[in-house]
Amino acid sequence: MILITGASSGLGAALAKTYAQDKHTLTLTGRHDERLHEVAQACQPANICTLTADLSDPKAVTRLFDQLPATPETIIFCTGSGYFGNLEKQEPDAIAQLMHNNLLSAAYFLREAVIRYRNTPLNMVMVMSTAAQTAKAGESTYCAVKWGVRGLMESVRLELKDKPMNLVGVYPGGMATEFWATSGKTMDLSGFMTADETATMLKQALQNAKHGYISDITINRY
Amino acid sequence: MILITGASSGLGAALAKTYAQDKHTLTLTGRHDERLHEVAQACQPANICTLTADLSDPKAVTRLFDQLPATPETIIFCTGSGYFGNLEKQEPDAIAQLMHNNLLSAAYFLREAVIRYRNTPLNMVMVMSTAAQTAKAGESTYCAVKWGVRGLMESVRLELKDKPMNLVGVYPGGMATEFWATSGKTMDLSGFMTADETATMLKQALQNAKHGYISDITINRY
Amino acid sequence: MILITGASSGLGAALAKTYAQDKHTLTLTGRHDERLHEVAQACQPANICTLTADLSDPKAVTRLFDQLPATPETIIFCTGSGYFGNLEKQEPDAIAQLMHNNLLSAAYFLREAVIRYRNTPLNMVMVMSTAAQTAKAGESTYCAVKWGVRGLMESVRLELKDKPMNLVGVYPGGMATEFWATSGKTMDLSGFMTADETATMLKQALQNAKHGYISDITINRY
Amino acid sequence: MILITGASSGLGAALAKTYAQDKHTLTLTGRHDERLHEVAQACQPANICTLTADLSDPKAVTRLFDQLPATPETIIFCTGSGYFGNLEKQEPDAIAQLMHNNLLSAAYFLREAVIRYRNTPLNMVMVMSTAAQTAKAGESTYCAVKWGVRGLMESVRLELKDKPMNLVGVYPGGMATEFWATSGKTMDLSGFMTADETATMLKQALQNAKHGYISDITINRY
Incomplete structure (x- = not known):
């Protein structure tokens, strides 16, 4: 079973x-x-189960894992939201929301996954953004939460060094999704990747072999 | 006037x-x-003014800046708290608290400083930690918030490129402060730097010249 | 045609x-x-052409490109050699050799590829190592040359921003190849990836879609 | 005694x-x-001794250390040269020269310093450039050698973890020196830092205390 958030x-x-x-x-x-x-x-x-959950609520995270119909062989964490604009134009409430949606939810989710599955052979894929790898004007708080998720993941990797649970970091850039419509940034999305083409490339790139695996993937538009 | 948080x-x-x-x-x-x-x-x-404020409350941040007796020539942001241990042993409430104390407070504070002072020649010093520069086992959520503050600062630097307000990044490692007593980590602090020696070095290292300034400082114990 | 060095x-x-x-x-x-x-x-x-060349000799690099039977659609730069041990134990001549084999050859090769193909839709894959992403005791000069290739590639990416030639960064860690036998480091290779499994994963991970492509891949052993 | 290269x-x-x-x-x-x-x-x-040496020649490096009148308490490695322009416009010989002047000389020098002084309390200051911290269009080979020196230094730091010899990384950006005149890049240097103001700031920033020291310094122009 594959769990996708x-x-x-x-x-x-x-x-x-x-x-x-x-x-x-x-x-x-x-x-x-x-x-x-x-x-x-x-x-x-396909054989699908849906479980509605707000991952920035730790009780909802616990309930979600309790309700899983089986142990997943792969978990893909895609949870997140965007909020953009120069820092002086951003609203405190929306900044707090951004941190909860992206960083706090990642910490709660990863924590619960580690509690339950750290001794299980499993790929835990953390989808972040190229905003986790570089600083960007107009995206300061978004970079903050994505750098935060990356710091979390890289540290937990060290904690799981001898465990069969693997963390995979995924960094997609510039996708044309409804994400931007609500993000406070007006963009020409015509040259952006579609979510479908990104998903197709990502699925094919995620691989395990006997002694190793693809641990980090960056996907960029041309 | 120098403002220290x-x-x-x-x-x-x-x-x-x-x-x-x-x-x-x-x-x-x-x-x-x-x-x-x-x-x-x-x-x-010395001529001292104290203003109690919880910087994770945006209204308290606004009030603090409203009450400042003068425009600061230097602001040193030292706000933060620690919380450690392997991720599976951490408590959700304490993780949320850590994010509020470190990352959300940094975003609120920096936002208010940028709103008011981005056109003022001023050094805005963000004190983080060596945990902002590297991943550390047993410090995953602490690294998360510190990497987050760094991503925030580096992005706002780009936004302030042609402005007279300068951001200075400070990364101290291993200090012996009461910080550790409440952090959930037992440490032998005998080889750690004292807060006093770190402060003395930092004060001397923070410098401006006609065409440039010390923009980033890392302080490590031996 | 695919060119592999x-x-x-x-x-x-x-x-x-x-x-x-x-x-x-x-x-x-x-x-x-x-x-x-x-x-x-x-x-x-398969339809194979071989061209012997020492890429640390710029004339040999020019000759190689002159002799190519066709314009490649993909180039995979795998050139390199290893040399390990604490810095004080390393020999000056072997350090110079390491820089020529890894960094100078990468610069000469990439330069010639950019001269000829920067206006051609083409994937230029630079295979480095996880030693390009992190510091490692016992591998200081090897890290030096691999960090160097990465700095080269990331900078040339900026120069090619609006060009159809794409640079892909590949970072494999811990492979069991004859590389180690001559590298001055004794290792237990039993848990290392084989070159074959790494190659199989890499081939599948290298992908292009209409608006984007996999730009960076890290491959790690368990 | 302070040794400056x-x-x-x-x-x-x-x-x-x-x-x-x-x-x-x-x-x-x-x-x-x-x-x-x-x-x-x-x-x-002042009490000055001069010793002419080309540090890209390992024998000259050995001779230099043999001739030192005393054990230095601080060594400041400032050796380097610049060469700029888009990669396709650069000359192979000049690229090789750049690598020898910057990276190979750093490796030879640091190696000899580690051989002789790794058990001596001593600050070994490696002056690099902001080009060691980021990619820059028009500076690909210069970034390559500076990233290389940084990878070298960060790795040797790990090798010297329990030793009294400390490595200090210094990253100055945009100085107005004769460096640029011979570098192949035309620049308006009027807003750049002078070497004198950079030196003054650096000298004051380099500090040691009982339990720690300033380990990394970045100096930027406004």
Whole structure:
């Protein structure tokens, strides 16, 4: 079973559809019940389970893991939201929301996954952004939370050094998703990658061999 | 005037005392009213103003800047708290607290400083930690928030490129402060730097010349 | 046509064999004439051309590109050698050799590729090492040359920003190849990845879509 | 005694003059005999010794250390040269020269210093450039060698972990020195830092305390 978070839209939804085509058994989670069901609908006839959850609530995270129908062989964490603009133009409440949606949810989710599965052979894929690798004007708080998730992941990697649970870091740049519509930034998205093409490349790039695996992937637009 | 945050303990308190010895006019802020007054007491007879504030509350941040007796020529942001241990042993509430104390407070504070002073020649010193530069086992959420502050600062630097307000990044490692007592990590602190020696080195290293300035400083124990 | 450098051994040779199985037309280059022919032999019956060249000689690099039977759609730079041990135990001549084999050859090769192909849609894959991403005791000069290749590649990326030539960074860690036998480091290689499994994963991970591509890949052993 | 390399011009010469004013005993080395003597002249009446040496020649490096009049308490490595322009416009010979002048000389020098002084309390200051911290278009090979020196230094730091010899990384950006005149890049230097102001700031920032020291310093122009 593959567990995908943030599956109600964007890259998470596109990954769900791509994996469904290969007849994978999927568990999808996201904050938006209705949209999550639409995505599940589009994944038919694959074997799909949906579990609505707000990952910035630690009790919801525990409940989600309690309700999983099976131990996942792969978990893809795609949860996140965007908020942009120069720092002096940003609103405190929206900054707090951004941190909860991206960094706090990543910490709660990864913590619960490590508690339950650190002794299980499993790929835990953390989807971040190229904003986790570089500083960007107009994206200071977004870079803050994405650098934060990366610092979290790289540190937990050290904690899991001799464990069979593997952390995979994924850094996609410039995708054309509904993400931007609500992000406070006006962009020409015509040259951006679609979520579908990103999902297709990512699925193929995620690989394990006998002695090793693809541990980090950056995906960029031309 | 020099504004120091996180001045009620640790490096912030030590910086206050060091600058007070040079007869600088200081404004000190921190969460702990009583401890802040003790620090101010120890800074006598320098010209000191104390303003208690919880920087993870955006209204308190606005109020703090409203109450400043003058425009600071230097601001030293020393606010922060520690929380350690392997991720699976950490408590969700304490993780949220850590993010609020370190990352959210940095974003709120820096935002307000940029709103008010981005067109003013001023050094805005962000004190982080060597945990902002590297991953560390047993410090995953602490690294997360410190990497986050660094991503924030590096991005805001780009936004302030042609402005007279300068951001200075400071990365101290291994200090022996009361920080550790409440952090959930047992340490032998005998080889650690004291807050006083770190403050003394930092004060001397922070410099401006006609065409440039010390923009980043890392301080390590032997 | 796919051009692979460093193809006479290790990952380069393994990539040649893997691509040959898919009936790709290949041009293989390496310093060792005899070993290069053995690799070409093992790639039969694919369409293979071999061109012996020492890429640390700029004239040999020019000659190599002059002799290419066609414009490559993909170039995989796998050239390199290893040399290890604490710095005080290393020999000056071997350090110079290491820089020539790894960094100078990368600069000469990339320069010639950029001169000829910067206006051609083409993937230029630079295979480095996880030693390009982190510092390692006992590998100081090896890290030096690999960090150097990375700095070169990241800078040339900026120069090629609006060009159809794409640079792809590849960072494999811990492979069991003859590389180690001559490197001055004694290692237990039993848990290391084989060159073949690394090549298989890398070939599958290298992908282009309409608006973007996999730009960076790290491959690690468990 | 303080040993300064690259002392015949630029930051090295400026550091020599600044330390001479404080009556430090100095040993200056550089490639250019005549210019080195001019610098020594300008440092009078301080106690100065000059030793001409080309650090990209390992025998010259050994000879230099053999001739030192005393064990230095601080060594400042300022050796280097610049070469700029887009990669396709650079000449192979000049690229090789750049690597020898910057990276190979750093490796030979640091190796000899580690052999002799790793058990001596001593600050070994490696002056690099902001080009060691970021990629820059038009500076690909210069970034390559500076990233290389940084990878070298960070790795040797790990090798010296329990030793009294400390490595200090210094990253100055945008100085107005004769460096640029011969570098192939035309620049408006009016807003750049002078070597003198950089040297003055650096001297004051380099500090040791009982339990720690300033380990890394970045100096930027406004």
